[in-house]
Amino acid sequence: MTTSSQENDWAAWMRAAMTGDAGAYRQLLVSLAPHVRVVARSRCRRLGAPEGEVEDLVQEVLLTIHLKRGTWDQSRPIGPWVAAIARNKLIDVLRRRRHITVPIEDLVNSLQAEDLTPELSTRDIDTLLGHLKPQQREIVRSISLNGSSIRETADRLQMTEGAVRVTLHRALKALAVFYRSSGRED
């Protein structure tokens, strides 16, 4: 999946993150995203999934890496751990699409869509945000879209920082569940 020096960076960042270093954690996720994107894109092409699903998949994998970060055994290399998480999510996509015949228009669209900005997820996360409880949605929007800090969000919503943290964490867990169930409905 990657060179070993890259893996060493990832491992170092994750170790720092596990002691609470947010900067290192951001570096890790930003550095992982393009690698996940390459794998997701090739998998979507092979399955004839629309290009728009690539970024959904990248976001789902990053969310899962986040929620399962405690399962990395620090005495073992981090690359295979990331790959195993990505594989689990990619298999999900395969399962979602198994019974779907892809219309030829979609294939054409996906070929044409290659130059679209890859950073924007088209569908899932924004649809899924709609399923969150109002307060969860408010906090997710405040932090992700407006870039507010936990403290600013807490002040504005007249909550304690602890309550904002708990709500954010529940919202992320709920998002992961919605991802999975939306996959089954497809």
Next chain:
Amino acid sequence: MKTDDLIELLVKDLAPWRFRSILAGAVAGGIIIAAILFFVGIGFRPDISEAVKSNRFLFKFVVTVSLAVTAIWVTLSVGRPGGSLAHRGLALAIAPALLVCAAVVELLVLPESQWMPRLVGHNARFCLTLIPLLSIGPLACLLAALREGAPSSPGLAGAVAGLGASGIAATFYAANCTDDSALFVITWYPIATLIVTTAGYLIGRKLLRW
């Protein structure tokens, strides 16, 4: 939502936790629940002060404790992404191997006329019901911990958790049961363990997907 926005969200949710600590907590919780059930429900056998002098009685715990320890150790491995039996699975052979050795010794030292009575024993029915009953708490705790984990094979992880829960339950049950012959243990304990392991497999397959 842009991926960078999502990353910002994830960074804000950063709090350290370890799967190992969660599993350790689950083991402790499971042991406490099983212990409460044991002391409230069945307790030690009446002749416990005599029994502890008997090697046959004590060896039961060598087997059940090694089953619990090895299975929980393997659970830690199969509960992680990419984990499989290839890494630590061989450890699961320790408890059965010990039990087989003890049964062979038992066959050698006992006269043939004693084999069947010892094997059938008096408590088979209790063994088959009490071990699964005592393992419900530990199994629930281990499965809850595995939900925080990320097993690549949910069914396998649930089954190994079932083995671990059986080990804990059998350790308590063995302190109540008066059948100490390895011939009894090798006949009935594995059936009880199989029940719990199958339950773990079936629940795990449903519950441990992520």
